[in-house]
Amino acid sequence: MLTVHVIIALLAVGALALGPRSSAAVVAVAVASLIDVGLGSAVAPALGVVVPLLAFLTAALTLAALIETSGLADRAARLLASAARGDIFALYLLACMLSAVLTSVVSLDGAVVLAVPLLRRVSRLTGTSFAPLFLGAVAVSNAFSSAVPQGNPTNLVLIDRLGIGPGAFLEHMLLPGLAAGMVCVAAVALHQRQALAGRYAVSTSCWTALSRRERRAAFAVGAAALAGWLAPLAGIAPWWPFSGAVAAAILIERPRPPLVVPWRIGVQVAALVVAVESVGLPVPTPHAATLPELLMIALAVGAASALVNNLPASAAVAALLGAGPAAYAASIGLSAGALATPQGSVATLIAGDLAGNDAPPLRTLYLAALAAAAVIAATLLLWVTA
Numbered sequence: 001m002l003t004v005h006v007i008i009a010l011l012a013v014g015a016l017a018l019g020p021r022s023s024a025a026v027v028a029v030a031v032a033s034l035i036d037v038g039l040g041s042a043v044a045p046a047l048g049v050v051v052p053l054l055a056f057l058t059a060a061l062t063l064a065a066l067i068e069t070s071g072l073a074d075r076a077a078r079l080l081a082s083a084a085r086g087d088i089f090a091l092y093l094l095a096c097m098l099s100a101v102l103t104s105v106v107s108l109d110g111a112v113v114l115a116v117p118l119l120r121r122v123s124r125l126t127g128t129s130f131a132p133l134f135l136g137a138v139a140v141s142n143a144f145s146s147a148v149p150q151g152n153p154t155n156l157v158l159i160d161r162l163g164i165g166p167g168a169f170l171e172h173m174l175l176p177g178l179a180a181g182m183v184c185v186a187a188v189a190l191h192q193r194q195a196l197a198g199r200y201a202v203s204t205s206c207w208t209a210l211s212r213r214e215r216r217a218a219f220a221v222g223a224a225a226l227a228g229w230l231a232p233l234a235g236i237a238p239w240w241p242f243s244g245a246v247a248a249a250i251l252i253e254r255p256r257p258p259l260v261v262p263w264r265i266g267v268q269v270a271a272l273v274v275a276v277e278s279v280g281l282p283v284p285t286p287h288a289a290t291l292p293e294l295l296m297i298a299l300a301v302g303a304a305s306a307l308v309n310n311l312p313a314s315a316a317v318a319a320l321l322g323a324g325p326a327a328y329a330a331s332i333g334l335s336a337g338a339l340a341t342p343q344g345s346v347a348t349l350i351a352g353d354l355a356g357n358d359a360p361p362l363r364t365l366y367l368a369a370l371a372a373a374a375v376i377a378a379t380l381l382l383w384v385t386a
Helices: 002-018 023-038 044-070 072-083 088-126 130-144 153-162 166-191 212-234 239-251 263-279 291-308 310-320 325-335 346-358 364-385
Strands: none
Touching (some): 044 072, 044 212, 044 239, 044 346, 088 130, 088 212, 088 239, 088 346, 130 166, 130 325, 130 346, 130 364, 153 325, 166 325, 212 239, 263 346, 291 325
16 A cells, blocks of 8 residues: 555656646646545645645735735835845845845745745836846745744744754754855856846835835734744744734725635645655654764755655654754755755745746756755754754
8 A cells, every 4th residue: 555655646746846836737636635535644634734824825925915905015126126226136135135034034935925026026127137036035035944933834843843942943043044045145146147247227216105005014014024923932833823913904904905815835735745644754863963964864854845845744854853953954954955846845836826927947957956055055054053
């Protein structure tokens, strides 16, 4: 029976790898998961992952719609373009910084939901290439998400199941997460150096008073971000406080923005969780903290995350590892390592959807090299500071 589950899992992963944004791939992974369930696989683990994920992504996407309809998105795009003073490379650096800040307060997925439409608008406003802004935002958000407890849902899985305190996690992972993010900033800049050369015309029309609707949208963003950031400090997963703050803001808004539910992402992740749980993910689990062993854990977990998505991978990893350096190395693999493929993290999947036809091609060979460099840099710093 295990052989059958392995074959089904490989078919599901292969379909998603070939077409992460394809409707046919969604149908394929959904059918594979239904077959797994028919063969006795549990549904509860998938629901435990997907229900809070869908709630959070729905809240984040609806918040983005509120920002859009209020006019705050236009103002933010003009402000970002103005702050770079016409320098395309400076604009790229600001986009990367914005992505890191958003990741630290509204998590990886929330950062992508808010940043990608904004940067798409900035690109059109300034007439600059969208590719480096998009790649920088996606790469930095994924890599930096290991730096803070609320930066990535996978961090919370490890914290909860291994009994790691948020303070201890932050102490060990802030510098490695920063290192991974900086490697991605430099690598994308080098790869996109031609697109980042030159200047654009600067507009100063953003320096006017906020309208009433813009103020309400800004307050909703601030309240949701504060709720999500404070939640882990109280031992609460940030998805529910964040979603509650957004729901409260939406209820008082007139007219209300449309409720945006990413069903396709939910189906993909649920199907992958079912497939992975039915097989299990063996990972190396040495107890020492030597550099080769930490690198082996980070790279192995990163490879597994890139293949099957880091959310289902995190549950399997947490079941096999204990608290300590190995758990922190695994966190690096679950964040920076998941960048290696388009289906490796939910954030990368949803970023492609939000970018639409403007999305540059996400070539696995390039992503894998970028992820490997970020994982190695972060693990090296983890070992030095351990």
